[in-house]
Amino acid sequence: MKNFQLIHQRRVLGILCLFLAPLSIAFGLFSHTNPEHWWYSISATYYANSNMLMIGLLFTTSVFFITYQGYDIIDRIITDFSALFALGIVTFPCNIGIYSRVGLFQLPVGTSNIIHYCCAAGLFLSFAIMIIFRFPKSNGTVTRKKVTRNIIYYVCGGVILLFMIWQLITNLIHLPGYWTIIDETVMLTAFSIAWLVKGESFKTFNDDEEPTLS
Numbered sequence: 001m002k003n004f005q006l007i008h009q010r011r012v013l014g015i016l017c018l019f020l021a022p023l024s025i026a027f028g029l030f031s032h033t034n035p036e037h038w039w040y041s042i043s044a045t046y047y048a049n050s051n052m053l054m055i056g057l058l059f060t061t062s063v064f065f066i067t068y069q070g071y072d073i074i075d076r077i078i079t080d081f082s083a084l085f086a087l088g089i090v091t092f093p094c095n096i097g098i099y100s101r102v103g104l105f106q107l108p109v110g111t112s113n114i115i116h117y118c119c120a121a122g123l124f125l126s127f128a129i130m131i132i133f134r135f136p137k138s139n140g141t142v143t144r145k146k147v148t149r150n151i152i153y154y155v156c157g158g159v160i161l162l163f164m165i166w167q168l169i170t171n172l173i174h175l176p177g178y179w180t181i182i183d184e185t186v187m188l189t190a191f192s193i194a195w196l197v198k199g200e201s202f203k204t205f206n207d208d209e210e211p212t213l214s
Contacts, residue, residue, distance in 0.1 A: 009068055010199030016061050018192035021185040024054045035098055041180035043094040043116065055090045062086035075134055082126040088119030124164050124187055131194045132157035143207050149197055152205070156194035160187045 024045040028034055031049035038048040045054045065083035070076050093102045095113035103112050135157075136150040163183045170179040200206050 003069075006069060007199050009064060010195050011201055013061065013064050013068075014192040014195035014199060014201070016057055016064070017188045017195070020054070020057045020061075021181065021188055023057070024048075024050050025181070026050075027053055035096055037096065037177055039181060040177040041094070042184050043089065043120065044096055046090070046093045047096055047098065058086050058090050070134075071137070071139075075130070078126055078130050078134065082123060082130070085119045085123035085126060089116060089123065092116045092119065121164070124160055127187070127191045128157045128160040128164075131160070131191070135194060135198055145205055145207050149205050152197050153194050156190040159190040163187050163190075 021042055024042050025039050027050035028038060028045055028048040034048040035044075038044050042054060045051060062083040065079045065086065068076070068079040070079060091104045092107065092112040092115040093109075094116045095102075095109045100109055101107060102109050107115075131153050135153040138146060163186050167180065167183040169175075170183070196202065197205055
């Protein structure tokens with residue numbers, strides 16, 4: 001029998017992360033008092049009028065990660081780390097050059113910034129690990145559609161890793177800061193596609209026979 005709760009969780013996770021970047025930016029456009037470059041990254045919207053969306057969606061995502069059952073203890077460990085990293089991103093804000101102390105614990109902004117970027121890197125890395133190494137696993141017969149799904153997982157996970165590397169390069173060679181929001185949007189879209197496919201959101205990729213969860 002299908003585990004419809006698990007399917008629902010996967011779909012919600014995919015949808016939440018798919019809309020995180022566009023909603024944070026779109027609603028930020030309603031204000032003319034946001035700090036300069038507030039739209040350069042999702043993290044920077046913490047200081048914009050749309051911070052409720054950034055904080056709320058990441059916190060909600062963290063809750064879904066911490067409650068995600070998965071198939072075994074390894075799945076749960078990975079998603080528990082994802083939950084921890086997502087909370088870290090909103091608890092320890094990035095530095096946009098305005099405040100000296102920031103976040104829940106009012107840490108020096110430099111310290112908060114380091115923790116923030118470590119959490120962001122950890123979050124995307126946990127995404128890639130889950131998608132590449134856990135999603136393709138199967139408990140039964142590997143059908144042709146399962147092979148197709150696995151290809152999608154490998155591509156999505158690979159895109160996340162590739163753009164993590166590209167984001168590091170953009171920082172090293174000092175490309176314009178808005179590359180961050182582009183990279184984040186691409187990585188979150190890849191994450192969302194993988195989780196929506198895993199959540200059986202697209203009938204064309206689902207097995208016709210039971211069980212479809214594999």
